[in-house]
Amino acid sequence: MSAKKRKREAGAEPGEGTTPSEKPASDPSKKRKREVDVELVKVYNDLADEQENVRLAAAHTLLTKIYKPGITSDEQTKTILTRLFRGLCSSRKSARLGFSIALTELLSQLASTEHALHNVSVSTIIEILETQSTPETGTSGQDERDHYFGRIFGAEAILKSDLLFREGNESHFNHLLELLCSLALKKPWIRQEFGWVLYNCITDEHNKLSKKLAVDTVENLITNKLIRTPEGVAIWIAVTRRFPKAKLPTSAWKSGDPLARKDISTLSDILKDARAHQGSQNSELSAQGSARWSANLHFAWDVVLAEVFGTAPAPTEKGINIKKSPFEGEKITFDVFWNTAVNESLFAESSSTERRAWGFGVWRKVFETAPRGVLLHTFTPQATRRLADALKGSERLLRKSAERVTQSIQIRLTDPAPWPEAGTVAASYMRALLQSVSYGDFDQITKSKTLQNLIDVLSPRVLCHVKLTLGKFVTEISRQEDGKATLSLQKSAVAIQWKIISARLRHWEQAQWSSSDNIEKDDWTLVTEIFESWLREVCIAPNTKNIRQRPDLQLILQPQARHFAKERLELGFELALKLGSLGFQILNCVLAHIHELEELGVDMAASFADDVQDIVQTAWQKLSTTAQKSTKTSTIRQSLSASRTSQAQIPLLSFSEALSLLYCLLLFQIYSGETEAVQLLQEVIEYHGQWETAKPNGRLPKDKGEPADAMMEILLSFASRPSKLLRRITIQLFEAFAANVTGDGLDALCQVLEIKENLLGQQQMFQAEDVDIVGDEAFDTDSNVDELDSDVEVESSPASDDSDKDAESEEETDSEDEDEELAKFDAALAAALGTRSLNQDDAAAPSDTPDTSSDEDMDDDQMMELDIKLAEVFRARNEQQSKNKKKDAKDAKENIVNFKNRVLDLIESYFRHQQQNPLTIDLLLPLLKLARTTQTKQLADRSRNMVQQFCSRCKGPNAPDLRGGPQTQHAIDVLRSLHEEAGLESSNAHANMASLSSILIVKALVKADQANIRTVIDVYASTRMNQLTNKKCRIQPGFFTDWNNWCQTAREKLAS
Template sequence: MAPHHAGSKKRRREPVNVNTKLVEIYEDLASENDEVRLKAAQALVSQFTPDKNPTDEEIQKALQRLFRGLCSSRKAARIGFSIALTEVLSQVFAAGRSSGLSVQGVLGTWENISNASGGESGQEARDHHFGRLFGAEAIIKSGVLFSPKALIPEWTKVLGLVFDLAKKKPWIREECGWIVYRSIHDLASQKADGKLVQVALEALCANDLARTPEGVAIWLAAKDLFPGISFPSKVWKHDDPLDSKERSQLAKAMKESSGESEEGEKGAKSSGVWNSKLHFAWDAALLSLNGTKESKSRLSFADFWTEVVDNGLFASASSEERKYWGFLLFAKVINEHSLQLASKVFTKNLVRCLTNQLAVKDRYLHRMAVKAAKAIQARVAKEPEFAAASVKGLMGSAGSVNFDHITKTKTVEKIVSEANLEALNTILPLFEKLVASPGTEDSKAAASSRQVLAGLLLSMVRARVSASDAADEASEAALEKVLFIFARFAYFTSEEGKNGAQPPFTQQTQELFRSRINSSLNSIIAAQKHAATLPYAVVRKIRDAVKSEEYGKFIISMDDTIKDAVKGAFKALKKLSSMDKKESAAGVDAFKLLYSMTVLQVYNGDADAVSMLGELDFCYNKIFADKKSKKDEETSEASDALVEILLSFASKPSQLFRRMSEQVFTAFAPNVTATGLESLTSILEAKESLAGQQEMFDQQDDEEDAEEDEDGEDEDMMDVDEMDSDVEVVEPEDDDDDASSPSDEEAEGDDGNDEDAAEIAAFEAKLAEALGTHRADQDLKEEESESDEDMGDDEMEEIDTALVKVFKARRDALSKKNDKKDAKETMVNFKNRVLDLLEIYVKNKQCHSSLLALDLILPLLRLTRRSSVKQISNKANSVLREYTKLCKGASLPALESDDVEAVWELLKAIHAEAMHSGPPAHASGCSQASLLVVKVLTAHDKNAVNGVVDVYAETRKAQLLSSKCHVQPSFFTDWNNWCVSAGRAMKN
């Protein structure tokens, strides 16, 4: 400490001679600003360049000041002074320079100034320890110990002081080890003498630090960078910490487990302080494992990870702090290392810990587990091929099929959604194997796992159809594989283990898998990619498996009639597939889709689908077969039949069949005839009630069949997420503009409540009559009836009979009420689907420019006015608005002489419709429709404007004179505006 006191006294004795510039430099070296510190360091170093020729005394003073600065905890003094000291030492001891100073003298100054004598406070002692540490780093970095020649004694002294500090103060041991570790890398880059490294290893062992994380790191660096040196004996087998026989000791060392070494010598104490940062020794180990060739005696990365990390840090008895390090290490490998290494880190204990910590938010390591899961997802997003290893690791032998369900996350779902084709081709065989054998004999547990897997397979389909390369053949092949997995387990029994399912599939799970096929095809058809080929591939696969019985017996029994119908469908499909794509490509693909989906319905046990195949054959033969003899009447007849088929598909509450019918209708919309269009509009005209349903579906009191159907459909299935369900539910849309809605709904609710109250009162009255009693809140007007004890058997039997009648009447009333509600929902859904088809129709240029489309106007207007469901009313008006908007200019329908009278009648009918009271949308629709017809008439004949004026005049008279006329003022406002613009055009 003498030099320290001497320096202090010297500063106080010579205040006048203080160099103010130097004082500013030293002040700036402690600045927290990086740029200020570096600028100050450069300024100081410039004072000691050869051209400045500094004296030994100036150098000595500067070194003393710098070493003292390293012992300061003020601001960023240690960093700034360390940089300056490194550069000053390099300048002063540069090769070829003569100086009175020696390296040994510098070491003495460093040792004296950084020495903690024991009389300081705790903080001062810590500052001196850090001063020694930073001083050693600066001396080593400056290179004065190695250049121009290796100074072995001085190097030994530095190492001794550093290791002595590490041993006495375990809390700073990691930093001490880091300095020596980096020095070995620096010596390797300088191609220095291996003797220096050998000395470092000897000093390491002399201080009993070889079996510490720092010791392992230093040893591995020496082993990899200086393999030819002589290593201290009897420390590690084959002089390698990564030797396979040292796995146990290595695990203890890396997790800082204190204890006896093999030779019985006491090892180094644990650091005693837990650090939230990962020890640099792990980086050293990973670098060594990744950078060297595998040898028989050395651990492979997989063995190292299993023994040291999985059985070490993630052992069941391991502390939460060590598991924290484990998660840090896991994330590091996932983020920074090659896919080859990253794919090997999903080991048993780690995945179990990850699962448990993710599952409960209150767990100590939950946030670390979330970060680890996000690291996996981020790597997959960056390199989609990593998805295969991730899924295998989380769901394979080390993980759980129900990983997402247990952890309440969507980790695996997100991973499979990001997977590329290469990864999918690896994941799919694993999933197929897990579906067949979920790893449990319990039927319920197996069903749960299979449900999870089915959901993941569906996520794959949805992600793949929206991918940029979704149209590629390879993508189609991957989608085929998913659909084939579904089909394999959805349609065949697992008897005799032919489809490999253990335990066997339940009926509910098979229904779930069939539902997933529909959901998958729904996404495929919606994306309009492979819509014609993939459904065909699925039914072809099922047909072939039915013949070969490779997956067991087919679950649906088919008689000869059904088999013949299916056989005929496949013949047509084969011919359609062989047709020239250039020739009616849209029609060919549409028919392939229709045939495939109808066959799939047959395979699902739908009895109606068989008759639909016959109708499809009729359409196919008329449209495609024997084109030479084909007549226009036959084509029209086929088109009308096709519309009926599409309507039967559209009537099903299924998003899949809705989209399929829309896609097919898009291809054939220009071929729709007046009869076909009438089939569509007749549905719009039907009532939204039980009577309307019976009219449309020919359900003439067929109660028994309806009950059987309900029993079949209500059978409980497994839980299916709404988003995965193919069944559509039509919900009414809110409309804030309708001020009358709340009151209307309130009134309707009140009526409903009154009706329910009346029903209940009537039921109670009948019940009281049958029992001969009265309600407790009613006055007793008659004498009490005789007790049950006085009743005879005949009387009791009469009461029983009466009660049966009362309850049967009540049940029938409730059933009828439910039937009415269901019928309304069915009709609303059906009308929605028809409006979807009509929207496609009016958007087609060939269709809306056709005179035939005018037939849509009145049905749409009447539906807008009459529908009790606001959503339907608005949608009908929307279709009409779209039609009138598109019909302009060259798209305006052209009139023939034979059609003029019918169009005049249409105009008058529209005006008659406008006189009815209806919602605001109805009034605007009537006005738009009327003007469209006016445009058609005047485009055909300018003189038609005279008749048009007369029609509007009659409507105006009715508005003035008839109390039944409710035409809106806007009807005439729109007419006036049209007259102004049309008048200018006619005059020109």
């Protein structure tokens, strides 16, 4: 029909130009039909729209404007139903969602209207569903799937409308049920959707499903051999929930209940979706599996788990008293279900990747929905082994599934609701993970952060329980397993304790706590007890008998694990000291545990002679006194900073805290077997006495130098050793003592920067102290130390020897290497000469007389051949010696470079915290020389950056303060030396560094007295004259450009 004709007919009104009797009777109906068709097109299009609000609006329009009960004819109703059922078979956009909503509401209206069902019967509706959802012959696979899914959606709409639950419609219900069952048998891949529709129908409390229809459903499933499927189990359970008095056929299950203990194997096969074996004798009682696998867990697992948990609601029939099922006492418990249906089935050795992924899905669902009491049963050895294998494996599906499991466990264990058993569950989880990797480091083996992420979020109370449980577990296993397994477990336990320590210390750092008073008791106790347990392993003699009556003090670690604990102890101290004053409190509290053990009569690994014992006891007394002063200082500092909203940085240690920290460090070294620390401890006590003497009048004895300068030698001895703990402590001690350090103390730092980075420099650096460098460590061997060391005895045991084994093993290795090289050389020389090496028996045996000698004179050819062989032997020896020399030179350079970097750490700290100290000027020239002379680019770059950053901070009033004539004259002398250094041949970077340093000193001189500008001008003029008249002066032009720019800037201030 053309547009003009439609417009003309649409504009014609009844009675216009004709009488009603003359108007054709069919015209109004045709016009109304055409109007409905146009609106229907838009409604049907909108029902398939991807926007939910559009679909709902279209369904509302259909049911309010197009379909009107009592007005819409039966044919039109059938047409609408046909169109809606057909729309369910479309895969276009969101057609099934929109059409199912409209169809459900339309059928509900039909069910509520009695006369409508007389004209459009239930059988007619089911017939329309069957007709429209049957694919045509020869259609494509996708079109066939769309039609069958449309049948499922259509059946769901019919069931939701309550059309089939009216009296007398039971046959229609069975007809629809048979239609669905035949589809499930024909197309197993649609079974889950089929089962889901029936399950929802039975569990919907708002429909009028009768007990008879529910029983008919189960019987129909049995008839079609669909009861032994996941869908059948779910439907059976749903029926028993809603109708506990219903008498279901007992032939479906051996014990009359799918959840009976005797049927657990069958239930396991059903949930695994296993297909029945061909030729099985009991095929009627075997599982009927699906033809496809889905990554999503079958909904039947939710139903079964809810029953096993015992948390599912128990709907009851009104007016009926429910009696307990005769099978209730025989139902499976969760532990039995997990072990059979998951552990031995989905996690079996022969299970496929897909089945294991289902297992992880069940595990995740358990931790998301299960009561807390059953969670422990999931940590079976086989399940945790599969978890570890999946995390470290390359299969992406399993790895992602396993990661989701660990995340679910972590979330459940951090539930904020009160949960006293959380510690037990967490400890059992960690224990199972350790067992799954043969007591190794789980995170390292699986290349994940499973344990670390869990520990980071657990509360201190839970972690305390974990610590205690792991300690008991380690003790128990140490008595049962072999040495290798025990060692692996002990190291893993120490690693977990280290993770706990690092997690809590990071939390304290983020909270910016400065005192133990801010920390919860459980949190503080957790950290200190772990530290103390490590300390006992390091410091207590292994064979001591004094602690047998104290199980909490028993040593359980093997020597290698004990050495590992010592490493973690030092790392823990280093991490704690990042917290500043709070870190010192931790260290002091932990080290005090040694003194407590001594008072209890516990034998230490290191025993002392009387004179050394006196030194150690004096140190304990000094530590106690200074620690009390430190506590008062920390309390005052905390009260002053309490009103601050945030803390920009952790404050420096006070003098008393630094002195206490030094005592703690030296006592720890002595008790852990480093006996050379005794001499250092004696020196610290002496310096401490000098400070105490000078305190009343502020004057030191004339024959004694500044104790802070003497402390520099101790700090440099720490800095020369490659230890993170010593590096951290050295910096913190230097920052505390820096205000008292004089130019002599800083000169000791600068002397290190002048050492050559080679073997000669290494010898020069340690020549004064007579130090023998062994590997990467330097040990003091002064005569005084030897004298003290002779009075210190470290018990000969594997535990106490660990601290010295590194140095001794390095020395022994070098000696063995030399002996091996000599032996090889002797063998090669003997082979060239045609003899054999001389041994002790040969040396003791009498020599042959010349008369009996069997040697014969060699001719010229033999002599030439022997010369060639000897030349090859000596050439090989020279090459080996050359390699050794290169290695020694490389090691020496690394030692010197590392030492210089540690010194630069101290200088950088001095620049940062003593910015206005006039002594900072003395550090500029050594840094400038280092940048020019060093062969290591990293050192040159770092020294330049330090000077550049320091100069950028010293702007305006922030320049160093020069007080009095001597300091001013000294600054002028340094300025002249800087200009001489700038005149030496070097790089542009060095010249820029010299210019910055020179301008900085000029700023300091002008800040002290503007009259100093005349002297500064004379120095620059002298340098300019030297540039013009001396060919050896290589000063860069930019040096004077920077000077001119500064003059232009300072002119306004100086001319005012």
